[in-house]
Amino acid sequence: MTAKAHVPTSHAGQAGVSLARQLLLWLLLPQLVLWMAGGVATYRFAAGYANQAIDASLLQASRSLARQLKPIGNGLLIDFPRAAQDVLEADPADKLLYMVSSPPGQFILGNQSLPAPVLPIQDAAPDEPALDTPYFYDGTMPVNGRAALHAPTGQPLRLVALYLRFGDEANAPQTMLVQVARSSANREELARRILVDMLLPMSSLVLLMTLIVWLGIRAGLSPLARLRQQVEGRNPTDLAPLQLASAPRELWSLATAINTLLSAVQNTVATQKRFIGDAAHQLRTPLAGLKSQTEIALQSTTDPELRARLQRVHDSATRSAHLVNQLLTLARAEPESVMAQDRKRFDLQRLAQTLTAEWVPRALRAQIDLGLDDSATVPVWVEANELLVRESLTNLIDNALHYAGAGSQVTVRVMADNTSTTPQALLQVSDTGPGLTPAERERVFERFVRASDIGQGCGLGLAIVKEIVERHHGEVQLDEVLPHGLCVSIRLPLSPTPAA
Amino acid sequence: MKLLLAEDDAMLADALTTQLGGAGFEVEHAPNGAVADYLLQKQHFDMAVLDIGLPMMDGLAVLQHVRQTHPTLPVLLLTARDALDDRVAGLQAGADDYVTKPFDFPELLARLQALLRRTQPASASAPFGRLSLDATSRRAVVGGEPLELSGREWTLLELLVNQRDKVVTKEQINQAWSDEGGETGGGNSIEVYIHRLRRKLEDAGLVIRTVRGLGYLLEAQT
Numbered sequence A: 001m002t003a004k005a006h007v008p009t010s011h012a013g014q015a016g017v018s019l020a021r022q023l024l025l026w027l028l029l030p031q032l033v034l035w036m037a038g039g040v041a042t043y044r045f046a047a048g049y050a051n052q053a054i055d056a057s058l059l060q061a062s063r064s065l066a067r068q069l070k071p072i073g074n075g076l077l078i079d080f081p082r083a084a085q086d087v088l089e090a091d092p093a094d095k096l097l098y099m100v101s102s103p104p105g106q107f108i109l110g111n112q113s114l115p116a117p118v119l120p121i122q123d124a125a126p127d128e129p130a131l132d133t134p135y136f137y138d139g140t141m142p143v144n145g146r147a148a149l150h151a152p153t154g155q156p157l158r159l160v161a162l163y164l165r166f167g168d169e170a171n172a173p174q175t176m177l178v179q180v181a182r183s184s185a186n187r188e189e190l191a192r193r194i195l196v197d198m199l200l201p202m203s204s205l206v207l208l209m210t211l212i213v214w215l216g217i218r219a220g221l222s223p224l225a226r227l228r229q230q231v232e233g234r235n236p237t238d239l240a241p242l243q244l245a246s247a248p249r250e251l252w253s254l255a256t257a258i259n260t261l262l263s264a265v266q267n268t269v270a271t272q273k274r275f276i277g278d279a280a281h282q283l284r285t286p287l288a289g290l291k292s293q294t295e296i297a298l299q300s301t302t303d304p305e306l307r308a309r310l311q312r313v314h315d316s317a318t319r320s321a322h323l324v325n326q327l328l329t330l331a332r333a334e335p336e337s338v339m340a341q342d343r344k345r346f347d348l349q350r351l352a353q354t355l356t357a358e359w360v361p362r363a364l365r366a367q368i369d370l371g372l373d374d375s376a377t378v379p380v381w382v383e384a385n386e387l388l389v390r391e392s393l394t395n396l397i398d399n400a401l402h403y404a405g406a407g408s409q410v411t412v413r414v415m416a417d418n419t420s421t422t423p424q425a426l427l428q429v430s431d432t433g434p435g436l437t438p439a440e441r442e443r444v445f446e447r448f449v450r451a452s453d454i455g456q457g458c459g460l461g462l463a464i465v466k467e468i469v470e471r472h473h474g475e476v477q478l479d480e481v482l483p484h485g486l487c488v489s490i491r492l493p494l495s496p497t498p499a500a
Numbered sequence B: 001m002k003l004l005l006a007e008d009d010a011m012l013a014d015a016l017t018t019q020l021g022g023a024g025f026e027v028e029h030a031p032n033g034a035v036a037d038y039l040l041q042k043q044h045f046d047m048a049v050l051d052i053g054l055p056m057m058d059g060l061a062v063l064q065h066v067r068q069t070h071p072t073l074p075v076l077l078l079t080a081r082d083a084l085d086d087r088v089a090g091l092q093a094g095a096d097d098y099v100t101k102p103f104d105f106p107e108l109l110a111r112l113q114a115l116l117r118r119t120q121p122a123s124a125s126a127p128f129g130r131l132s133l134d135a136t137s138r139r140a141v142v143g144g145e146p147l148e149l150s151g152r153e154w155t156l157l158e159l160l161v162n163q164r165d166k167v168v169t170k171e172q173i174n175q176a177w178s179d180e181g182g183e184t185g186g187g188n189s190i191e192v193y194i195h196r197l198r199r200k201l202e203d204a205g206l207v208i209r210t211v212r213g214l215g216y217l218l219e220a221q222t
Helices: A019-067 A082-088 A185-232 A249-299 A304-333 A348-365 A386-404 A438-443 A461-471 B010-022 B033-042 B059-069 B083-093 B105-119 B151-162 B170-179 B189-200
Strands: A069-072 A075-078 A096-102 A106-110 A134-140 A156-166 A174-183 A344-347 A369-372 A381-384 A409-417 A424-431 A475-480 A486-493 B002-006 B026-030 B047-051 B075-079 B097-100 B131-134 B139-142 B206-211 B215-220
Touching: A019 A069, A019 A096, A019 A134, A019 A156, A019 A174, A019 A185, A156 A185, A185 A249, A249 A304, A249 B010, A249 B105, A304 A386, A304 A461, A344 A348, A348 A369, A348 A386, A348 A409, A348 A424, A348 B206, A348 B215, A369 B206, A381 A386, A381 A486, A386 A409, A386 A424, A386 A461, A386 A486, A461 A475, A461 A486, B002 B010, B002 B033, B010 B026, B010 B105, B026 B033, B033 B047, B033 B059, B047 B059, B047 B105, B059 B075, B059 B083, B075 B105, B097 B105, B105 B151, B131 B151, B151 B170, B151 B189, B151 B215, B170 B189, B170 B215, B189 B206
Parallel strands: A369 A409, B002 B026, B002 B047, B047 B075, B075 B097
Antiparallel strands: A069 A075, A096 A106, A096 A174, A134 A156, A156 A174, A344 A381, A409 A424, A424 A486, A475 A486, B131 B139, B206 B215
């Protein structure tokens, strides 16, 4: 009878990556990579400039050294005063090393073990290097050799190699190689300092940028949060479309989709309502006809056997009508039903009075003394769906009249119960009938379970009551009445008394 | 008593026509709303029973239309839909009473008679048991013998008779008394007056039942 809508109950569990986090990642990660590339480039540039400065001094030193070498006949005259030597080796931390040799490998002067020059590859014949052209290259201090006395081995070096020709045309001209080296530790130190000086402000910039980007994302996503609030803070029955005025263009399609869904749901709800109404109409009207026809037939015959059969048809029609009513009530009490959501404040005391009064004539016909306990007739306010609560009380009175039997008393009672932790409205229907055994009391809340086969019950009465009461965060309880009888208690949250 | 019955279910309409005819009504049957509307505008009826779910023109529309031309016509609605919704809509449209399908015919008949009593306060109302009331002269007669009644006793009896087989609450009794402009009843004065009326109605074949916590109900003795 009820179509349960498949509504995902929780979306937290399957939530994807946060949009804000994704944006932050996409904005910041490339930025970090770029910053790092910038750092590397800076280091390279810094090293390049440092090299230029060193190279210039090396070239100057090598030329000065070369000038001191004068070819004499077959040999070389080295005019290398002590003072000049001192100047070259002045700074012990950054001393100049030099070597003069006459290729191939004829050592002449200076530090014997400087690494051999690396000639540019494009030079066609490496054995015949260009003369008077400086070659700059990097190398390290060799492990062995006399240089160990002057400088630690393995130290990075920047070197220049200068090939010179000496000797006149008559004597076979010879090539002389002048190499000057300088520790490149300073150069690396300089580059590192430049890098560090740049990295500090750069990383604070990155932090600042992150903050700004994060704030920007938050501001940008705030319409999404507003949309969520609009949806979240909504009464389940409120199917009015979302306000689109403030939604940015990107959210527009989402909000429009939600609005389309809302109107579809609205249609479904209306269809369901109409269906319940139509079903009621389609079932109740023929049953009314069936009842009326059998009533006429009953009046127009005196044949006792025929009358008995007609009476059974009549009872069956009445029972079917009752069942239809109960099933429709149950459908309306389902949580998906709009009616179950539609609550307002009303006085339970007054409802009990009106309803009990309506049932008194039927009770009198069944020879049952139905009454209201008027020991406390103050209003008892509850916030609930009045029609559904009315239906529950109807079921309880109906049940009591059916099962208590002729000659018994049925009493309806409404009062505020302030003894429990939260104030509750207590609605009781007690009878002096045969009552129920504890085992029966357990089972009567199940659908289509009847404690006895007297009367016209369909076994839905208490199931409906339980369904309705639990929808309203209340509880139903069955108790024994002494010496015999049954008392059904409904407890609903009490609504505060309205200001006068 | 001419009655219009607008009901589209043939089986129910047939049964009701027979039953209402048996109860003394002259029944005209309309199978849809349009016919009902036409008949109500063209002919005179003393009352109308309208089903809400009628084809062509629903019962509420018929009711709204007839209210414009016959504002005092007693109208009872038959409803097969959700009682509360129809009750509100029906009463807003101007119905005097409503009965939910399916119903027991005696209940429908009792409602129709109560409606007639309420909307057509005849000077000499139909007798109830052996009692008959004359509202204009405020006199009650039991089997030809006039009853000696005080003003408040009359008011109380009239209320009980008009609401026969229904619970009359103490509130309603106090309300009726104060509408009469009489002195307001003290603590247990209602019980006193009920006691007196019971004695006076002993021969009328009527019994006033006390309904615990609610009030009183007048019914024929069985």
